[in-house]
Amino acid sequence: MIKVLLKNKDYIIYNDELLNENIEQCFSADYWKQKNKIIGSAQGRGTTWFVQLLTMQAALRHYRRGGLFGKIISDYYFFTGWDKSRSIQEFHLLDKLSQSGVNVPQPVAAKVSKSGLCYRADLLCEKIANATDLVDILQQRCLSKLEYQSIGAQIKKMHKNQVNHTDLNIHNILLDDQGKVWIIDFDKCFQQQREGWQKGNLERLLRSFHKEVKKRSINWQEGNWDDLMRGYRV
Structure with a gap:
């Protein structure tokens, strides 16, 4: 079941059937390192961490900007609403496609952290095995x-x-x-x-x-x- 947690300036949406770990900490790579649950990583626009959940292997990604602008403001986006933020939109899109039988990673959780007029975003989704x-x-x-x-x-x-x-x-x-x-x-x-x-x-x-x-x-x-x-x- 999809649930929402709004605490302070953090908005988190998650599937409670897939995520049994600490919801507020699960977007931190340090949290997974402390639990010895990091199983790999990939370099792209930042580091994607692969972690072992109780239910599946997952990929943790922090949203970062590309191009010249990304060198100035690496991971902040202008806030226009929780549901219009990039991680929440991607979560909903993956959930719809997955429910419709399209082969895409299942979304596990998404987070938006608001700071003034801007926000930062993270997504935890299924890592496709092999x-x-x-x-x-x-x-x-x-x-x-x-x-x-x-x-x-x-x-x-x-x-x-x-x-x-x-x-x-x-x-x-x-x-x-x-x-x-x-x-x-x-x-x-x-x-x-x-x-x-x-x-x-x-x-x-x-x-x-x-x-x-x-x-x-x-x-x-x-x-x-x-x-x-x-x-x-x-």
Whole structure:
């Protein structure tokens, strides 16, 4: 069940079926280090910590800005309401997609800490077990036609839920060791009712294939896109 905790200037939303640990402390990497529950980390825009919950493995991410502005104000955002903050929006979007049968990480908890006119944000969500992103896989081997069709089908399922993934690229698509396709990283993504944006998502994904072919010589050819689109059109 989804619950909300509002205490002082902190707003926390969480799934009490997935989180049995200290709700107010679970967004602190130090808390998990003290409990010896850190199982790994990944570097990106800051550090994502992988932690062991009682119910699952999870990823803890603190929201940070990118670009030149991010060097000046690294992790503060202008506050316009709890439900309009980035972590809360991503939590709700992941929950909707997960409930609709789209393969995305289950959201565990999200936090917004208000400070004056600004806020900072954190998200705790499921870590997909034994999964690798397409960039790493395609550096090792080619994908089969069926795998590309499964990717296309999963994107179509996301689009049927009217979710615009504004950063759909091959770093954000995973395959697990059972061949299951997952889509991740829904920060700044949103539901959109109009038509036309779906094409933009797909064009962005195609550009990412082209980019990684030039950058890393991944095992990909133009014909593979046709296989992906066959899965999308089913």
